[in-house]
Amino acid sequence: MIKLSFYGPLCFRAVDQIMTTLRSACLTALACTCFLPRCYTKTHSPDTEKVFAQLRALYDCTKLALLEANHNDTGSRCSRTFDGWHCWPPIPAGTEARAPCPHLLPGKVNFSATAKYGCHLNGSWDGSAADYTSCTSSPTEDSELMLLQNIAQDLGDDVPWEQKMHSGEDGIVEEKIDRFKDCLESVLLKPLPLGVNDSVCPRTWDGWSCWNDTLPGHTAYASCPQFVAGFVPYRQAHKVCTSNGTWFVHPATGHVWSNYTACVDTHDLQYGNLVNSLYVAGYSISLVALTLSLIIFFSFRSLRCKRITIHKNLFTSFIVSNFCWILWYVQVVAGTHVIELNPIWCQILHVVTQHFMVCNYLWMFCEGLYLHTLLVVAFVDEDKAVKWFVLIGWGFPLLPTIAYTVARGLDSDASRMCWLEHDVWYTYILSVPVGFSILLSLAFLVNIVRVLVSKLRAVNSPDRNSARKAVRATLILLPLLGLHYMVMPFRPERDRICLTYEIFSALVTSLQGLCVSMLYCFFNEEVLTVLRKALSQTPCARKEWRRMSFANSTITANFTQTTQTYE
Structure with a gap:
């Protein structure tokens, strides 16, 4: 059964495809020796090909006749018709049409001769078929024409x-x-x-x-x-x-x-709908959390620094990517008619979704690179570093996306069904950069931990707490952004284990944005301090503070008066 959704991000498909390349190559070599997309072409009998060509010519001729019927031509004439072997154009009444001998005729055809078809004065053709006596020695039997007409009539639309x-x-x-x-x-x-x-x-x-x-x-x-x-x-x-x-x-x-x-496999359909619903729900929750986080980052001047700038770009890539995935699952995956019609908008949505997913992974790579640079390099020009990060996060993904779009768009077999079939080699164009960025992030993580351990051994390390918190966030964040697919590179077969795997994959993948917003915003002590300060300055907070101050002063005065009376 053709899958109706992408179960997991590109990094999984990269590992899955790489591990099965040799097996696919061996099977392909055994199956055929050609390098065309379709190595085996089914052949049919000459009679079948002939009848099919006749039916196709009949359809084309009928379509032209319907178009010409819309023109209100005056005068008596014979309308366009297909006699089983040739499409004869409309001619005035009382004239004769001539045409080269068609290749659909039975027997040995004399293509240098001409066929003729007369039009009576009353606007009707002369007989059910034209005169092909000069074209072939084999007679054009009415039974063959009748069979063709019966098949065409039965087929209808x-x-x-x-x-x-x-x-x-x-x-x-x-x-x-x-x-x-x-x-x-x-x-x-x-x-x-x-x-x-x-x-x-x-x-x-x-x-x-x-x-x-x-x-x-x-x-x-x-x-x-x-x-x-x-x-x-x-x-x-x-x-x-x-x-x-x-x-x-x-x-x-x-x-x-x-x-x-x-x-239709109803069990598989219910299973797919469950997984797709989890994706939509998870992406929606992440989208709300990321949007709130981005509003917080832009609302407070004290949060405007280079580190937060990188966070803003990462959150923006998550927001756009999540929004595209929601559109994909709701508009494309949920409607098989869209997949079959393969409109241009769903192909564009596929390309845009894949592009921003690559941007998403590269901005995560930039987060790891920035943290690694701060810990390893003594003096960092952060302005220049941010410019390079913008180029890597937003500019570089354009290269594989353009290459992927052009290569797959030129292949008719790979560009059908809204490009939903991901078991084609073109996905390597996107999955290889993503997989490479994850491997680099893993290398950064190992080196960051090594540097951190060496710094924590120093007694007077000034950035001890901040570095520890940053690395702790990174340790939690990196597995949520793809490394779990390297631990489980193969999707299980269709059974209970597969269902558990897909549900786990759907939850982890779609809730990545929520985890990012919680780690870098809602659980960030710097952000929480700014929010507490802002809340304390609201009118309601000031009113509550005055009320509490008045209550405290009243209690103090009453206590003093009671003490004096007792004395």
Whole structure:
């Protein structure tokens, strides 16, 4: 089943992909020797390809005829028509149209000759087909044309090429066409078996699957199409043939209905919805906490320093990234129709989401680099350092994002389904920088702890408490920002352990922003001091202070008077 969400950030996919590269390469080498995206191309019989080409030409010709019918042309003429082998343009009544011999004709075709089709004075064509006697020696039988017309009439709006072609949907349409050609070859073009009469439910194609002639009161089965998002290919759909020899009609729609409900794994769907809901809830909570923290940082002048500036950028990257992920899970993952249509806005949302997630990890890297620089380097030009951090955190991610967008956008197989499929090599373009930044952060952490231990051994260390608090925050923060995926590099199979893993991953990943805001803002002693001071200066606080002062003075006066009376 195709996954409907990204379970975990890029760093997990980097480790997962790297560990499975050799296995995938070996399987690919055994499966095929070519380097094309699709190493195996299914071949069909010449008759199947011919009928498919005829049907496609019929569709194109009919579409042109409908467009021309909207023009209110005056005068008698023969309208555009497709006779089974060529699309004849409209001509005035009483004239004759000529065209080169079409390649769809049976037998050996003389392409240097011409075919002709006459238009009567009453505006009707001369016969059901044009005169192809000069084109081929094989006669164009009416039975072949009748078969073509019957197939076209039965298909109606279910022909695969009538699906609107969205950017990156070429692969899906190609799979539909392959499945339809299989239907032509194995069912639709086959002669009726002996003893089969009009009482059976007729063979048909519903747009997704092929259904053979079925006896009344029986049920036909077909494998679930793999090009539909959320369907399990090894399951089966079914179509009921009623006792009167007609296909079952759904009472709600009034149309012939094929039952594809079994194609969806309901347990897996509930499981996915639970995990996606956890992501949305966690990202929403983090978004609120990060926004409040950012407001606090910008509201107080005493918090305007280089260290807080880096925090502001980190929080901003979290806010934008979390907001994009919420949009992704609500607008894209929750609607399979969006994934199948693959509109341009969902592709843009995917690119923007991935870009700001890379920014998020690189700003975490900048936090570790800044702390490492303060502890290791004696004299630091913080103004210049912040400029470099801005370049690394906001500028550098543009390079892999642009490369990723261009490379994947040019591959039609990888740019379908809102780019939801992450088992493609293009994700290495983003995951490698992220994984490298996490490894550097880990190296910084090890060296920071080493330097801190050496400084704490000094008796008169001036920054002992502040350094200890900063490193303690970093020790807690780094695992929350990706290192747990290095501890658990493989996603378990679909079982109870996998559910526990995915829930853990969803909670940790989506609540990263909340943890960051608590560590760097709400639990920060410097921020708490500023907030206490600000609250003490509010009118309510001053009024409460005056009330408490009056109460204390009254109690003191009464106590003094009582003491004097007693004396």
